[in-house]
Amino acid sequence: MLNFLRGAMLAVEPMNFVANLKYMGLGMLGIFIVMGVIIGVTLLTNTIFSRGDEEEEDN
Known part of the structure; x- marks a missing residue:
C-alpha cells in the first residue's frame, strides 16, 4: 500500500513552477481580454437598443 502511494505522488520541482509563470500570465491576460x-x-448593445426606448418614453 505504501509503495503505491509513493509511486502516485508527483515530484514537485519549484523551477518548473517558475518556468510556467509566463504561460499562466498569458492565460490570465487572455481571460481578461475576453472579459x-x-x-x-x-x-454597446445596451446603448444601441436603449436609445429607442428613451425616445418613446419622452413622447
Missing part, C-alpha cells in the same frame, strides 16, 4: 470584449459588446 473586456464581452463587457464592451454588452455595453
Whole structure:
C-alpha cells in the first residue's frame, strides 16, 4: 500500500513552477481580454437598443 502511494505522488520541482509563470500570465491576460470584449459588446448593445426606448418614453 505504501509503495503505491509513493509511486502516485508527483515530484514537485519549484523551477518548473517558475518556468510556467509566463504561460499562466498569458492565460490570465487572455481571460481578461475576453472579459473586456464581452463587457464592451454588452455595453454597446445596451446603448444601441436603449436609445429607442428613451425616445418613446419622452413622447
